[in-house]
Amino acid sequence: MGKIAVKRKSTFIDMTPMVDLAFLLITFFMLTIKFVPPESVEVSMPSSIATTAQPPKNLMTIIISQEGRVFFGVSNPDDRVNILRRMGKEYGYTFTAEQENQFRLLNDVGVDIKTLGQFLDLSPEKRKEVLKTTTGVPIDSTNNQLDKWVIQSRFATNDGLSLVIKADQKTPYTVIREVVNTLKKQKLNRFNLITMQEADPRPGRVETNEKK
């Protein structure tokens, strides 16, 4: 009269394959990921059929937001302090060692040189607040600071930077023209526009990175 004891099955699942898979995927994503340093302003770039990948280093980037605010950045942190000192000399400002250090970490400048010192003293959170309302680097003909930033960057790096322009789809052409004219005055007639890739409509062409 013994009851038949139903054997309790263990609920232990062998998770090894799952772990294998998960780690495989992690490895894949870790290796393919490219961390993009945060920029002061978000832009949505237009797309083109261009297949040349963005050069990885020694970049001088001009970011133009949808509202037409201009930001200027140099990719190599070691050049930044040098450029800042030159800019300080040009406009008659001196920056403290701490400010220079902070500038070294800054991906792009989006404030008037007048307020740059103050801006560098702020905490990262406060800076974000300021960046929401900043008017960007001035580009008017009477006070063209972008011009100076570009010139000083070229001097500081022996003209070793490639220039890229990253603008929002909806940026008015008037601002683009101002920026391009600024560059033209420095005989910078060649530059690169950053775009997102899209399919080539020409028959027989496949979207590849091998073209160039």
Add this chain to the structure above:
Amino acid sequence: MAAEVGGDGGGKKKQKKGRKKRAIPRIDMTPMVDLGFLLLTFFVLTARLSVPTVMPVVVPADKDPNDKEQDKVSEEKILNLILTGKDRIYWYKGGGKKEGVEINRTFFEGAAKKSDPAAEESSSRPAYWGEGVRKVIFEKKQELKKRRRELNFTEEDPLIVLIKMTDDAVYRNMVDILDEMNITEQGKYMLLDADPAEIEIIKAYEENEGKGFSVEKSLAKIASGAGNKK
């Protein structure tokens, strides 16, 4: 949730000779899986699939106004595209500006615009750009290639496209039209600003949406406008 290293049942049967039973080491992998998927989620979310590409652009250097020898290009070779607001493109063939009144021929021969309000609202490249502009460029290209002998052009592909931007255009229009140059394999093009006279004409055209628009009237306007400028 400690890792349980231990027997997997089976302890009772083989307890002979006081020999220690061989435990099959089994590790609870749940925390590891948790961590694994956490990291996985992180990388998946931060990964950006589309890599930004760059499109090289060359802008013409500002001309020396004293140099009269420049610009001696046969007007037959020129196609003008004028980019305005709302993603519209207007186009005409010929040089126009040079002789003052020479914007004749086929101004607005067919403004490359389709009245498709949906396309105008959407943020992506308007569909008619592809069909419209590309067709215009190809047709002009073909026409020039056919007439190459007759017109004594030495080049294989004599077409020159002048891209004229107005203030209402946006950056995307510029990238799109430069992209069209690449798609049509058009090597010779120039990115310029639109003439005030051209802007005037387009304004007149848009006022009545092409209805009752008279080229003659606008030509007179251009004549006076361009006359003042030159």
